[in-house]
Amino acid sequence: MSKTIVINGKECAFDGNKTVLQIARDNGFYIPSLCYHPKLGPASKCRVCVVEVDGIRNLQTSCSLTATDGMIITTDSPRVLDAQRMVVNLLLANGNHNCMICERNGDCELQEAAYHLGIELPAFIVEEREDKDESGAFIVRDVNKCIQCGRCIEACNRLVVNEVLDFGFRGGHTQVVCDGNKPMGESTCVQCGECVQVCPVGALIEKKAIGKARSWEITKIRTTCPYCGVGCQQELHLKGDQIVRVKGVEGAKPNDGHLCVKGRYGYDFIYSKERLTTPLIKKNGKFEEATWDEALDLVADKFKQIIKESGPDAIACVSCARSTNEDSFYMQKLFRAAIGTNNIDHCART
Amino acid sequence: MDASIKKIIARYPDEKSAIMPVMQHLQRENKNFLNEDAMEEAARVIGCSKSKVYGVATYYTMFNTQPVGKFHLQVDTCVPGFLHGADAIVAHLEKKLGIKSGETTKDGMFTLNRVQDLGSCATGPVIQVNDRYFENMTIAKTDALIEALKSGKEPENDPSMTVISKCGILLNDRTQKDCRTIAFYKKNGGYQSLKKALTMKPADIIEEVKEAGVRGRGGAGFPAGMKWSFLPKNDSRPVYLICNADEGEPGTFKDRQIMEFNPHLVIEGIAISAYAINSKKAFIYIRGEFNWIADILDAAIEEAKKDGQLANVDIVVHRGGGSYVCGDETAQIESLEGKRGNPRVKPPFPANSGLYGCPTVVNNVETLSSIPFIIQNGAAGYKKFGNTNNFGPKIFGVSGHVNKPGIFEYPMGTPLKEILEASGGVKGKLKGVIVGGLSVAILTAQEAENLILDFDSCVKAGTALGSGGIMVVNDTVSIPELALRTIEFYHHESCGQCVPCREGSLVIEHKLHDLVHGKGKMEDIDLILHLTANIKGLTLCPTGEAFAVPIQAMVSKFRPEFEALVKR
Numbered sequence: 018m019s020k021t022i023v024i025n026g027k028e029c030a031f032d033g034n035k036t037v038l039q040i041a042r043d044n045g046f047y048i049p050s051l052c053y054h055p056k057l058g059p060a061s062k063c064r065v066c067v068v069e070v071d072g073i074r075n076l077q078t079s080c081s082l083t084a085t086d087g088m089i090i091t092t093d094s095p096r097v098l099d100a101q102r103m104v105v106n107l108l109l110a111n112g113n114h115n116c117m118i119c120e121r122n123g124d125c126e127l128q129e130a131a132y133h134l135g136i137e138l139p140a141f142i143v144e145e146r147e148d149k150d151e152s153g154a155f156i157v158r159d160v161n162k163c164i165q166c167g168r169c170i171e172a173c174n175r176l177v178v179n180e181v182l183d184f185g186f187r188g189g190h191t192q193v194v195c196d197g198n199k200p201m202g203e204s205t206c207v208q209c210g211e212c213v214q215v216c217p218v219g220a221l222i223e224k225k226a227i228g229k230a231r232s233w234e235i236t237k238i239r240t241t242c243p244y245c246g247v248g249c250q251q252e253l254h255l256k257g258d259q260i261v262r263v264k265g266v267e268g269a270k271p272n273d274g275h276l277c278v279k280g281r282y283g284y285d286f287i288y289s290k291e292r293l294t295t296p297l298i299k300k301n302g303k304f305e306e307a308t309w310d311e312a313l314d315l316v317a318d319k320f321k322q323i324i325k326e327s328g329p330d331a332i333a334c335v336s337c338a339r340s341t342n343e344d345s346f347y348m349q350k351l352f353r354a355a356i357g358t359n360n361i362d363h364c365a366r367t
Numbered sequence: 368m369d370a371s372i373k374k375i376i377a378r379y380p381d382e383k384s385a386i387m388p389v390m391q392h393l394q395r396e397n398k399n400f401l402n403e404d405a406m407e408e409a410a411r412v413i414g415c416s417k418s419k420v421y422g423v424a425t426y427y428t429m430f431n432t433q434p435v436g437k438f439h440l441q442v443d444t445c446v447p448g449f450l451h452g453a454d455a456i457v458a459h460l461e462k463k464l465g466i467k468s469g470e471t472t473k474d475g476m477f478t479l480n481r482v483q484d485l486g487s488c489a490t491g492p493v494i495q496v497n498d499r500y501f502e503n504m505t506i507a508k509t510d511a512l513i514e515a516l517k518s519g520k521e522p523e524n525d526p527s528m529t530v531i532s533k534c535g536i537l538l539n540d541r542t543q544k545d546c547r548t549i550a551f552y553k554k555n556g557g558y559q560s561l562k563k564a565l566t567m568k569p570a571d572i573i574e575e576v577k578e579a580g581v582r583g584r585g586g587a588g589f590p591a592g593m594k595w596s597f598l599p600k601n602d603s604r605p606v607y608l609i610c611n612a613d614e615g616e617p618g619t620f621k622d623r624q625i626m627e628f629n630p631h632l633v634i635e636g637i638a639i640s641a642y643a644i645n646s647k648k649a650f651i652y653i654r655g656e657f658n659w660i661a662d663i664l665d666a667a668i669e670e671a672k673k674d675g676q677l678a679n680v681d682i683v684v685h686r687g688g689g690s691y692v693c694g695d696e697t698a699q700i701e702s703l704e705g706k707r708g709n710p711r712v713k714p715p716f717p718a719n720s721g722l723y724g725c726p727t728v729v730n731n732v733e734t735l736s737s738i739p740f741i742i743q744n745g746a747a748g749y750k751k752f753g754n755t756n757n758f759g760p761k762i763f764g765v766s767g768h769v770n771k772p773g774i775f776e777y778p779m780g781t782p783l784k785e786i787l788e789a790s791g792g793v794k795g796k797l798k799g800v801i802v803g804g805l806s807v808a809i810l811t812a813q814e815a816e817n818l819i820l821d822f823d824s825c826v827k828a829g830t831a832l833g834s835g836g837i838m839v840v841n842d843t844v845s846i847p848e849l850a851l852r853t854i855e856f857y858h859h860e861s862c863g864q865c866v867p868c869r870e871g872s873l874v875i876e877h878k879l880h881d882l883v884h885g886k887g888k889m890e891d892i893d894l895i896l897h898l899t900a901n902i903k904g905l906t907l908c909p910t911g912e913a914f915a916v917p918i919q920a921m922v923s924k925f926r927p928e929f930e931a932l933v934k935r
């Protein structure tokens with residue numbers, strides 16, 4: 018049975034178990050949120066997604082509030098906005114939130130919240146600075162921009178289960194640490210980048226993207242990762258025809274935003290000068306460029322010759338792990354039906 | 368694996384719970400220093416990630432992840448210590464040892480630190496040396512202490528203070544040498560209530576406790592019987608009882624009086640309560656600084672076991688690691704599960720999903736200690752003490768500017784005046800009183816004049832009875848300085864999970880620091896009030912409110928003092 022809640026006077030119907038934040042978003046209401054990530058669930062820590070609920074004295078965090086039929090919600094009262102402004106101001110008060118030169122400028126959830134709440138300049142500043150951790154091969158950590166939302170920790174421990182990150186220290190000193198507070202590059206981190214994927218601000222950024230493009234110069238293209246048969250969905254961030262960074266596609270099968278280190282950071286090979294662009298045929302001990310027809314004819318001739326001389330079982334095929342399931346299927350079909358052998362294998366098995 | 372570690376792990380239903388005791392053990396074995404190897408060892412034996420261990424070790428103040436001297440001197444300079452002159456002790460030690468707070472002497476003998484509340488409020492100034500407390504310190508006694516430590520002699524502690532028990536229910540005669548023994552306890556009727564309880568139906572015990580209207584003595588004042596009745600019926604999961612002995616609210620030092628001198632009372636209370644709620648495993652979560660009291664409890668549990676009193680329940684004493692927030696029941700549960708003491712989002716409530724996801728009740732030491740009396744004398748007997756809705760005996764602790772600070776077991780509803788008289792009267796001219804531990808609103812001398820000490824009267828007077836830790840402030844004290852001490856405590860203790868508390872306490876601390884040091888502006892005063900008004904009710908756990916309320920009260924009630932600090 019469909020239920021209804023009222024948000025700022027508008028009736029919003031919903032089914033099943035949903036939080037007020039989800040319903041608000043479904044209905045086009047913007048409620049700032051920082052620690053909540055759909056993949057990780059509510060954390061109720063940043064306290065910025067608070068709303069007023071008729072009949073409840075204190076403001077409630079909409080990310081963790083399960084909607085019940087008839088609930089009356091206000092997201093834009095002075096009381097709500099005051100609290101939200103204070104929270105965002107407090108986050109801006111401490112740390113180096115200098116948006117002008119931040120990689121996440123234009124694509125930062127904190128900046129977006131500040132913009133919507135009309136915070137031009139932080140109301141109070143108490144700053145402490147620490148050096149960035151640039152020791153990781155692909156990831157730069159800027160603790161000065163970290164808002165301790167904990168998303169990266171949840172992602173590292175619960176989603177990819179690499180168990181590298183956790184919070185260390187306490188209170189105002191709370192910080193994300195790798196292993197026993199090692200620089201990321203010396204820790205057991207495998208640089209999968211899942212933490213970067215979920216970070217709402219510029220505290221975890223892709224090293225290779227630094228200085229390459231502003232967020233508004235980016236075109237996003239969805240594609241399938243070429244590395245293996247899983248077929249992870251990627252979103253390429255391009256400036257012109259150059260890849261600036263690769264993100265996983267949230268909510269898409271099969272990877273729901275996850276990528277491995279190769280899929281996320283190993284994209285430079287496409288620009289390699291050594292990349293083969295035509296088939297090569299070895300003549301007189303040296304490779305020479307050839308056309309596809311020449312190459313395929315040569316292979317077909319050799320196969321035929323071998324079959325004639327030694328039978329089809331003198332030939333075997335090994336399918337590459339970078340091929341898709343469909344490609345591997347065709348490969349075995351070709352070898353069974355056309356060549357006539359069962360000598361079929363896959364490199365990931367050998 | 369080392370046998371002692373195996374033994375520690377075996378005490379818990381889940382080995383993760385052993386992470387703190389294992390680290391405490393490893394730290395003790397390694398000259399009071401939890402180095403990287405020790406943390407790796409802990410991760411290995413517990414089977415968790417290194418970052419998890421590091422996160423836990425650095426959350427709690429008692430784990431030394433940096434080396435410390437042979438004697439780690441920690442002076443409590445929180446509000447009660449401040450009122451008792453602890454700053455002078457720190458200054459003296461800095462001069463005498465030639466180091467600043469936070470440093471270690473060159474010969475590696477002494478490390479000096481200012482620390483937050485040690486729970487020795489009436490006997491301040493107090494210095495903790497490794498595992499031991501030295502109370503009622505003066506400059507001369509500090510000199511003697513240092514000399515004794517240097518020459519390898521066992522220094523003496525003087526824990527004396529005023530102790531008056533008008534009700535005679537919770538406090539026993541501590542002047543008796545054998546006051547802690549089971550023989551002494553039984554001679555005075557001990558364990559008779561347990562015997563009686565075991566003949567009763569659990570439901571009837573819960574009814575009796577409900578009828579007695581005993582309200583939680585940890586500070587919140589929630590009816591204990593009601594809490595018990597929230598447990599799900601016909602549930603197959605085990606039920607856990609946790610005795611909250613983490614008293615950490617500055618001004619509070621009452622539970623330790625029971626545990627240290629009358630340990631069997633709380634044990635009997637736990638045994639009865641566990642029977643009532645069908646719990647086979649109970650924990651006493653005691654703050655780690657009270658290590659010697661935890662030893663006393665361990666010994667008393669052994670005695671009670673040998674005497675056949677604990678056939679129905681296994682009681683484990685679990686030492687905390689130095690964290691105020693772990694006094695919050697869900698933070699305590701997290702901590703007991705071997706995690707950082709971050710409070711949980713409610714719901715679910717512990718009654719439904721607490722320790723290890725099982726039904727759990729968390730009750731304060733003083734609350735549980737009143738159960739044997741209720742069983743023996745019935746709800747009616749209990750209700751002879753106190754007034755409507757506020758029954759029973761209550762332990763008040765008085766510290767600060769009185770002539771004879773100490774501990775007072777009086778009926779609920781006693782006028783503040785009477786307690787102040789019992790503690791020798793105010794030293795100098797009264798300026799204000801904080802009656803329920805540091806988290807409640809300060810009352811001006813005038814507001815405190817006719818105050819009745821019970822939950823409801825205190826709320827009516829615009830404050831709260833809280834834990835009953837009374838701090839008396841005379842007119843020599845600057846309220847802005849008091850406010851700064853207050854916020855320093857909460858900022859230090861904030862778990863850091865939620866923004867209004869973590870960052871709000873930081874900004875307030877900075878602003879108060881500026882004001883106290885003559886660098887403040889008029890707007891700062893309004894900013895502090897704006898922040899406190901918004902923080903109240905906005906945080907994940909009550910800690911935000913615990914500083915927003917007292918700071919707001921200090922600033923608004925004594926505003927001219929803050930304004931006078933702004934240079935025009």
Ligand code: SF4
Pocket residue numbers: 156172173177179180181182205206207208209210211212213
């Ligand atoms: S890159 Fe992957 S393994 Fe490394 S910290 Fe981030 S989530 Fe964990």
Ligand code: SF4
Pocket residue numbers: 162163164165166167168169170193212215216217218220221
């Ligand atoms: S690094 Fe990013 S994701 Fe991790 S806690 Fe900080 S802000 Fe959140």
Ligand code: SF4
Pocket residue numbers: 692709710860861862863864865866868869906907908909910911
């Ligand atoms: S209010 Fe403070 S102590 Fe409580 S959860 Fe938030 S940060 Fe932690």
